[in-house]
Amino acid sequence: MNVSTEYISIGGNRNPAAADWDTEGHQLLAFGADNAIALWGPLDNVHRGVIQVLNGHSKAVNAVKFFSTGSSSKSILLSGSADHSLRVWRCSGDTVEFEHIKTIVEHQSPITRISTLPGSDVFATGASDGTVKIWKLTDSDNFLDLDVELLQTITLVPKFFPLNIALASLDESSIILAVAGTRSTIQIFFSSKNHFNLVTNLTGHEGWIRALDFTRETESNDSDLLLASASQDKYIRLWRVHRGEELPAASSALNDPALGILGNDAKYSLTFEALLLGHEDWIYTALWRHRAGKLQLLSTSEDNSLAIWESDPSSGVWVCITRLGEISAQKGSTTATGSAGGFWIGLWSPDGNCVVSLGRTGSWRKWAYSSSEDMWVQQVAITGHVREVNGLCWSKDGSYLLSTSSDQTSRLFAQWKHGDRTSWHEFSRPQIHGYDLNCIDSVTNSQFISGADEKLLRVFDEPKGVADMLNRLCRIEPTSANLLDAANIPVLGLSNKAIQTVDDDEQVSMANEDEREAMDPASVVRKSTLDFDHPPFEDHLARHLLWPETEKLYGHGYEISAVATSNDGTLVATACRASSIDHAVVRLYDTKEWLEVKPPLKAHSLTVTSLEFSPDDRYLLSVGRDRQWVVWDRSKDSSFSLALSNPKGHTRMILDALWTPVERTFLTAGRDKNVKIWQISEQEVHLRATISANSPVTAVGCSRQIIDDRVVFAYGTESGEVGLCNVPTTALDQVEVFKIAANISPAKSINQIVWRPKREEDGKQQQLGLASDDSSVRVFNITIEKKTV
Known part of the structure; x- marks a missing residue:
C-alpha cells in the first residue's frame, strides 16, 4: 500500500510566541499546534495548507523561532514547549522535510519565548522559572553538524515570567537584550564579551508587557535602534537607543533618572520616543518591518484588529495608516459565539507585502497588499480545531467530510475545484455550541446529527446558502430543493435558528412589533454576503455559515457517547455515558417523525462506546466499556432484539x-x-x-x-x-x-x-x-x- 497525505487541518495555539515566518529558506510559517509544530506556506498559490506536522514535544508548544542561516536552501527551527524542552529542527534541500536534530532540557519550567539575532550565532530563551538563558548555536559547514552551547543564565530579579525577549546588535562586539513579561517594567541588559549585565529598567507601562521588538531606524547599520513595547494597558511605547553622550533634542530623558547615558566603553542614551494610541484592548504582538523605504510597525490586539503604524514624515508623529480585522462595534451578538476573541499573533511576510494573524478559533487570516488598488485585500488562509477532534464522518455520497470536537464546533471540509486544481478547505461551520461535542453522523447528504455533553442530540439541515456555495466552488450538486436560507444563534442561545437572506437593496427594520425590543442585527444576512468565488474566510465561517437546527432528541440521562445512522437513513441509534445498566441502553429514533422507537435496547452495563448498522441494515452492532459486544437483529417492524453477544x-x-x-x-x-x-x-x-x-x-x-x-x-x-x-x-x-x-x-x-x-x-x-x-x-x-x- 502507498500512503500519502492529502490534507491536514489543525488549529494554532493561542500564544503570541507560538508562530514565526521564515525570511530565508522555503519562507514557511511555523506555528505551535497542540503538542506539535505545523508548517504552512502562506505564499503558496496552490493552497496546499499545512504541509508537515512535526511531532516530538509531550506538551503544548509555546514558542517557535526560525534561526537565521543566510541560505536559501537551509532552514533551522527552534521550538520551546511546556514540557521544559528546547528542540532544534533542520530542513535542507528542495523538499520541505524537517528533521529533529537535538533536544535540550535546561529550563526547570515551561519555555515561554525564544529570540534570535540575525547574523549572529546567539539566541535566547525565557521560561516561567524566572530565568533567561543565552545560547550559542555552533555548526560545521552548511549546518550539517549542529550543537548548542549554554553561555549564561540570567535570573530575573524581582522574579517574573519573561513573556518577551528581544535581541539587537549595539556594535561589532556588544548586544542589547530587552526582557519583559508579567510586570510593567522592561529590563535592559548590555553584553560585554558575551556576558549580559542589567543596565536599566524602563518604566511607563501599566500592565503586563506582551511584545518587544528592536529595529534600526533606517536600513543603515549606523542609525539609531528603536524598541517597540506593547502591553495589556492597550498602549505601544517606542524607545530610542542612540550612540553617543548627547541626548536627542526631543528627549524627555533629562526629566527621567531611569533613562539617560548607559554603557561601559561606548556610551549610549536610551530615551522614550513615542506613545501609540488606538487599540481598545490588550495588545499581543508588535513587529517592525522596513517596507517600500518606510519603517512600519504591525500590531495585533484582543480588540479583533490588526494595525500598521508609520511615522508621519512632516510631523514625526506615529499614526495608524491601516487597520484590518473587525470593527469593535461588530463585537458581541453578531458572531455566533460572541466576540471573535481577538488576534493573538501578527506576522509580516518576508517581503512585507502580506500579513497574517491568528485568532481565538485557531484559524489564520491573511491579507496581501494590492499596489493597483493601494489597499490590503483579504485572501484564503487555513483553519482547524483547537481541541480534541472526537467525531468524524463523510456525507452519504462522500462529497464532503464533517468533524466535531471538544472546541465546541462542528466543521465541514470539502475540495475546492478551481480550474484544473483542487485543494481542501473548511467550507462551513454548521454548529458552534456551548458544550463539548462528542460524536457525529450523516443522516442524508444534506442532514447530520451530533451528540454533546448536554445529554441530547441535535439534527441539522443544510441551508441554501451553503448548498449553493458547495455547488459553485466544489461542484457538489444540491440534493434537496426545499432548503432554508441560512441560520444564526440568538444571543444567549444554543439552538441554531433558521433565518432568511435579504437582497442588498432591501430595507430592514431593526425594531420588532414591540418597539421596546430591538432586533438582533445578526438575524439579517444579505444575499451578497454568501456570494463569493473562493473558500470562506474565518469571518464568514464564524458568522454566516451555520446550519439551521431542525430537531432535538431527548431521552438520555448523561453525556452522549455514540451515534450511528442506518445506511438507508431511516433510523438513528444513540448511547450515553453510563455506570449502570439503566443508562447503558441504546435508544433508536426514526428519522421521519424523529420519535423514539421503544423499548430501548438493554444488554450493556457500562458506557456504550460505538454503534454501527450492518451494510444491509439488518443488524446493529454495539460495544462498550463492559468488554462485551452485542449484535441486535432487526425485525420487519424495525424493532430490534438481542441476537448474539459475547460478554468477554x-x-x-x-x-x-x-x-x-x-x-x-x-x-x-x-x-x-x-x-x-x-x-x-x-x-x-x-x-x-x-x-x-x-x-x-x-x-x-x-x-x-x-x-x-x-x-x-x-x-x-x-x-x-x-x-x-x-x-x-x-x-x-x-x-x-x-x-x-x-x-x-x-x-x-x-x-x-x-x-x-x-x-x-x-x-x-x-x-x-x-x-x-x-x-x-x-x-x-x-x-x-x-x-x-
Whole structure:
C-alpha cells in the first residue's frame, strides 16, 4: 500500500510566541499546534495548507523561532514547549522535510519565548522559572553538524515570567537584550564579551508587557535602534537607543533618572520616543518591518484588529495608516459565539507585502497588499480545531467530510475545484455550541446529527446558502430543493435558528412589533454576503455559515457517547455515558417523525462506546466499556432484539467496532491492544483473527469496497499509530499489516477512522479520514497495489 497525505487541518495555539515566518529558506510559517509544530506556506498559490506536522514535544508548544542561516536552501527551527524542552529542527534541500536534530532540557519550567539575532550565532530563551538563558548555536559547514552551547543564565530579579525577549546588535562586539513579561517594567541588559549585565529598567507601562521588538531606524547599520513595547494597558511605547553622550533634542530623558547615558566603553542614551494610541484592548504582538523605504510597525490586539503604524514624515508623529480585522462595534451578538476573541499573533511576510494573524478559533487570516488598488485585500488562509477532534464522518455520497470536537464546533471540509486544481478547505461551520461535542453522523447528504455533553442530540439541515456555495466552488450538486436560507444563534442561545437572506437593496427594520425590543442585527444576512468565488474566510465561517437546527432528541440521562445512522437513513441509534445498566441502553429514533422507537435496547452495563448498522441494515452492532459486544437483529417492524453477544469479547474495554463488506463479519478494537475479526454463521460467532498492536486500539475503520478479493481496514491506537490491514475474503485469518509512517501520523490518540465512500472520479485510489486528540483532521490517499502471484 502507498500512503500519502492529502490534507491536514489543525488549529494554532493561542500564544503570541507560538508562530514565526521564515525570511530565508522555503519562507514557511511555523506555528505551535497542540503538542506539535505545523508548517504552512502562506505564499503558496496552490493552497496546499499545512504541509508537515512535526511531532516530538509531550506538551503544548509555546514558542517557535526560525534561526537565521543566510541560505536559501537551509532552514533551522527552534521550538520551546511546556514540557521544559528546547528542540532544534533542520530542513535542507528542495523538499520541505524537517528533521529533529537535538533536544535540550535546561529550563526547570515551561519555555515561554525564544529570540534570535540575525547574523549572529546567539539566541535566547525565557521560561516561567524566572530565568533567561543565552545560547550559542555552533555548526560545521552548511549546518550539517549542529550543537548548542549554554553561555549564561540570567535570573530575573524581582522574579517574573519573561513573556518577551528581544535581541539587537549595539556594535561589532556588544548586544542589547530587552526582557519583559508579567510586570510593567522592561529590563535592559548590555553584553560585554558575551556576558549580559542589567543596565536599566524602563518604566511607563501599566500592565503586563506582551511584545518587544528592536529595529534600526533606517536600513543603515549606523542609525539609531528603536524598541517597540506593547502591553495589556492597550498602549505601544517606542524607545530610542542612540550612540553617543548627547541626548536627542526631543528627549524627555533629562526629566527621567531611569533613562539617560548607559554603557561601559561606548556610551549610549536610551530615551522614550513615542506613545501609540488606538487599540481598545490588550495588545499581543508588535513587529517592525522596513517596507517600500518606510519603517512600519504591525500590531495585533484582543480588540479583533490588526494595525500598521508609520511615522508621519512632516510631523514625526506615529499614526495608524491601516487597520484590518473587525470593527469593535461588530463585537458581541453578531458572531455566533460572541466576540471573535481577538488576534493573538501578527506576522509580516518576508517581503512585507502580506500579513497574517491568528485568532481565538485557531484559524489564520491573511491579507496581501494590492499596489493597483493601494489597499490590503483579504485572501484564503487555513483553519482547524483547537481541541480534541472526537467525531468524524463523510456525507452519504462522500462529497464532503464533517468533524466535531471538544472546541465546541462542528466543521465541514470539502475540495475546492478551481480550474484544473483542487485543494481542501473548511467550507462551513454548521454548529458552534456551548458544550463539548462528542460524536457525529450523516443522516442524508444534506442532514447530520451530533451528540454533546448536554445529554441530547441535535439534527441539522443544510441551508441554501451553503448548498449553493458547495455547488459553485466544489461542484457538489444540491440534493434537496426545499432548503432554508441560512441560520444564526440568538444571543444567549444554543439552538441554531433558521433565518432568511435579504437582497442588498432591501430595507430592514431593526425594531420588532414591540418597539421596546430591538432586533438582533445578526438575524439579517444579505444575499451578497454568501456570494463569493473562493473558500470562506474565518469571518464568514464564524458568522454566516451555520446550519439551521431542525430537531432535538431527548431521552438520555448523561453525556452522549455514540451515534450511528442506518445506511438507508431511516433510523438513528444513540448511547450515553453510563455506570449502570439503566443508562447503558441504546435508544433508536426514526428519522421521519424523529420519535423514539421503544423499548430501548438493554444488554450493556457500562458506557456504550460505538454503534454501527450492518451494510444491509439488518443488524446493529454495539460495544462498550463492559468488554462485551452485542449484535441486535432487526425485525420487519424495525424493532430490534438481542441476537448474539459475547460478554468477554476482549479482556479490556472495547472502544470501537464496525461491519466489513463481507457478509455478517465485523471488527472490534479494545484497550487490550487487539483488533479482532468475528464472523457470524448459523447463529454462532467465530473469532477468525486477532491483530495485535503496540498500544490500546482506540479506533477502527473499514472500506466498504472489496478490493482484489480483499477486505481493507485501518486501526488507530492511543499513541497515534495507524495500521493498514488487508485480508483475503476467503481466508480471514491471513491478515497483512502495513504501518503508516510515524512522521505523517498523529501524535496522540486516534478517535475515529472513516473511509470515503467510493466515487467514480476516485479511480483506484481510496481516501481515509482520521480524527485525533492532537486537534487534527487528516485525509490520507491510499493506493492499494494489485497482488501479483
